[in-house]
Amino acid sequence: MDVWGLTDPGNVRKQNQDAFHTEYLDENCLLAVVCDGMGGAKSGNVASSLATEVFTEEVKRTFSPDKTPEEAERVLRSAATLANISVYEHSQLSEEFSGMGTTLVACLIYPRAILVVNIGDSRAYHFSPDGVECVTTDHSVVEMMVRRGELTPEEAKSHPSKNLITRAVGTGAQVEADVFRVKADKGDCILLCSDGLSNLMADQEMLFEVVHGAKLDDCCQRLLEIAKDRGAPDNVTAVLINLT
Numbered sequence: 001m002d003v004w005g006l007t008d009p010g011n012v013r014k015q016n017q018d019a020f021h022t023e024y025l026d027e028n029c030l031l032a033v034v035c036d037g038m039g040g041a042k043s044g045n046v047a048s049s050l051a052t053e054v055f056t057e058e059v060k061r062t063f064s065p066d067k068t069p070e071e072a073e074r075v076l077r078s079a080a081t082l083a084n085i086s087v088y089e090h091s092q093l094s095e096e097f098s099g100m101g102t103t104l105v106a107c108l109i110y111p112r113a114i115l116v117v118n119i120g121d122s123r124a125y126h127f128s129p130d131g132v133e134c135v136t137t138d139h140s141v142v143e144m145m146v147r148r149g150e151l152t153p154e155e156a157k158s159h160p161s162k163n164l165i166t167r168a169v170g171t172g173a174q175v176e177a178d179v180f181r182v183k184a185d186k187g188d189c190i191l192l193c194s195d196g197l198s199n200l201m202a203d204q205e206m207l208f209e210v211v212h213g214a215k216l217d218d219c220c221q222r223l224l225e226i227a228k229d230r231g232a233p234d235n236v237t238a239v240l241i242n243l244t
Contacts, residue, residue, distance in 0.1 A: 005239035010232035017044035039100030069113035087170025101168035139167035196234035
């Protein structure tokens with residue numbers, strides 16, 4: 001497996017409240033995490049960094065390659081729960097951190113399974129020669145409206161409530177994470193990203209850059225440049241994994 005990642009404040013915001021981490025747990029196991037923080041000038045950054053660190057350390061502590069996919073799913077859910085508790089308790093420490101939270105999307109790849117966990121509206125995509133699939137489902141107001149038939153996916157991208165999420169890490173004492181299994185072949189790619197990228201690019205545009213673009217090792221940079229060319233009003237984070 002090869003992995004590349006980057007994060008950028010974008011064209012408008014002075015501070016980057018996104019965070020990401022990638023780590024090989026062994027030569028055949030990879031963990032990647034993207035978090036998009038929310039809150040005041042300091043607290044969003046704290047929330048995303050804290051969630052990324054706690055989630056990663058808990059997976060490293062409790063995961064082993066001999067676990068079944070079902071056991072690995074429980075590891076991811078438990079790590080997400082601990083990240084939520086950590087951010088929520090930190091938010092109670094002072095007014096400065098009150099109300100802070102973060103999205104979380106992560107991918108665990110090992111010989112027995114490819115698992116994705118998400119809370120919020122940061123996304124995971126699966127790219128193959130056959131096309132693109134958004135693995136995750138946004139926990140957002142506009143996604144609920146799309147599911148009820150009140151909005152089309154294209155209308156949702158420009159809707160005034162597009163940034164309102166219905167689940168986040170740390171905004172409450174408890175939160176439910178979704179876990180997905182991905183069926184992928186060698187040569188396929190997994191992309192994790194914050195909404196600073198997915199709000200500005202259609203799925204098919206990302207597919208072209210990943211599958212039909214230039215080298216994979218500069219793909220994240222090309223995605224960032226496209227987002228910046230389109231204004232990049234939010235922080236932009238992308239992690240690309242190639243299944244070799």
